[in-house]
Amino acid sequence: MSRLGRINEGNGCQVPNPYSVRSIAGVHFSQPATLNCGMVAPVHDWMENTVQPAAGNAFGERVVSVDIAASYSCRPRNNKRGAKMSEHGYGNALDISAFTLESGKKVTVLGDWGGGKDGRFLREIRGEACGQFATVLGPGSDRHHRDHFHLDLQQRRSGKAYCR
Numbered sequence: 001m002s003r004l005g006r007i008n009e010g011n012g013c014q015v016p017n018p019y020s021v022r023s024i025a026g027v028h029f030s031q032p033a034t035l036n037c038g039m040v041a042p043v044h045d046w047m048e049n050t051v052q053p054a055a056g057n058a059f060g061e062r063v064v065s066v067d068i069a070a071s072y073s074c075r076p077r078n079n080k081r082g083a084k085m086s087e088h089g090y091g092n093a094l095d096i097s098a099f100t101l102e103s104g105k106k107v108t109v110l111g112d113w114g115g116g117k118d119g120r121f122l123r124e125i126r127g128e129a130c131g132q133f134a135t136v137l138g139p140g141s142d143r144h145h146r147d148h149f150h151l152d153l154q155q156r157r158s159g160k161a162y163c164r
């Protein structure tokens with residue numbers, strides 16, 4: 001994990017304290033993720049206290065890497081022009097599309113959401129992410145999230161998490 005210079009693209013996209021994260025809690029990232037410093041601790045805690053115990057229960061092994069679909073990205077929500085800025089534009093969001101275990105087995109959000117042991121693992125870690133993160137989206141949320149989990153720390157006046 002290394003500290004990056006402040007990001008400010010002058011169009012609303014900005015990350016005051018960005019880090020480039022290559023792994024977290026011993027879990028390797030498929031590509032370095034640029035995250036606001038506030039995201040680092042919740043992602044670490046979710047990996048360590050939710051994802052690893054769930055993988056241990058479901059498969060008897062640890063998750064060694066995750067496929068990162070997106071992190072910091074200067075774009076409106078769902079890439080829709082005119083839409084509100086995505087939390088990705090603040091480095092405040094992480095998209096994960098797959099989890100790889102020690103044995104090499106890969107559990108993908110797109111392919112394994114359906115059911116069985118893999119699906120139960122995915123449902124459990126998604127469910128537990130709600131509250132640890134302010135927003136949790138995935139298959140069933142809308143057509144943009146069928147192949148990944150979106151986790152972010154959007155601040156809402158209600159203080160309530162949005163998980164669907």
Ligand SMILES: [Zn+2]
Pocket residue numbers: 070088093094095149150151
């Ligand atoms: Zn996302």
